[in-house]
Amino acid sequence: NAGVTQTPKFQVLKTGQSMTLQCAQDMNHEYMSWYRQDPGMGLRLIHYSVGAGITDQGEVPNGYNVSRSTTEDFPLRLLSAAPSQTSVYFCASSYRWDTTYEQYFGPGTRLTVT
Amino acid sequence: QKEVEQDPGPLSVPEGAIVSLNCTYSNSAFQYFMWYRQYSRKGPELLMYTYSSGNKEDGRFTAQVDKSSKYISLFIRDSQPSDSATYLCALSPGTTDSWGKLQFGAGTQVVVTP
Numbered sequence: 001n002a003g004v005t006q007t008p009k010f011q012v013l014k015t016g017q018s019m020t021l022q023c024a025q026d027m028n029h030e031y032m033s034w035y036r037q038d039p040g041m042g043l044r045l046i047h048y049s050v051g052a053g054i055t056d057q058g059e060v061p062n063g064y065n066v067s068r069s070t071t072e073d074f075p076l077r078l079l080s081a082a083p084s085q086t087s088v089y090f091c092a093s094s095y096r097w098d099t100t101y102e103q104y105f106g107p108g109t110r111l112t113v114t
Numbered sequence: 115q116k117e118v119e120q121d122p123g124p125l126s127v128p129e130g131a132i133v134s135l136n137c138t139y140s141n142s143a144f145q146y147f148m149w150y151r152q153y154s155r156k157g158p159e160l161l162m163y164t165y166s167s168g169n170k171e172d173g174r175f176t177a178q179v180d181k182s183s184k185y186i187s188l189f190i191r192d193s194q195p196s197d198s199a200t201y202l203c204a205l206s207p208g209t210t211d212s213w214g215k216l217q218f219g220a221g222t223q224v225v226v227t228p
Contacts, residue, residue, distance in 0.1 A: 042218035105157030
């Protein structure tokens, strides 16, 4: 049971390049989400998914795309990287039923856009 | 004005003291209230989860929710140096299609000195 895994751990991009941040979970959780964390701003939701084939926008979706073809995987695509996307990106998966709630975050991807 | 306000600290306390953390919020639709702990350069870790108003205790941790005042608190008793971390509050509307849309506070850095 690996929990939530993210790759890569670090990435440097040039402005205008595209890339995909990978996220996978092995807990069969329905809910998965992507956050970015910037100094002094906590975590802000980019996109989330309530199950395979279903995605929705969060607070800061511009410049990012997601898809969810399987329960396990939830990749985040940067279409054309900008310096404003320099941040730490966290993927999370969660489960809720009645009074039970579980949520696990991945270790993060540190992205620098020059 | 942010939907969730949290004092960034740092909050420095001596070992054994009680740590008191809080968040205020403006949206009365929030029904689920969470506290996370985040060590430096790691992903957040869910500590406590509370539905609606009231108190919840788990070991040295106590979470309180006062919906009438839109105020939530986390208390850490008998604090240890290993409690030194950033603590984030997060709130969710809790409806089926939106409960994964967490709004995070900016986080409070806590330092427990031996």
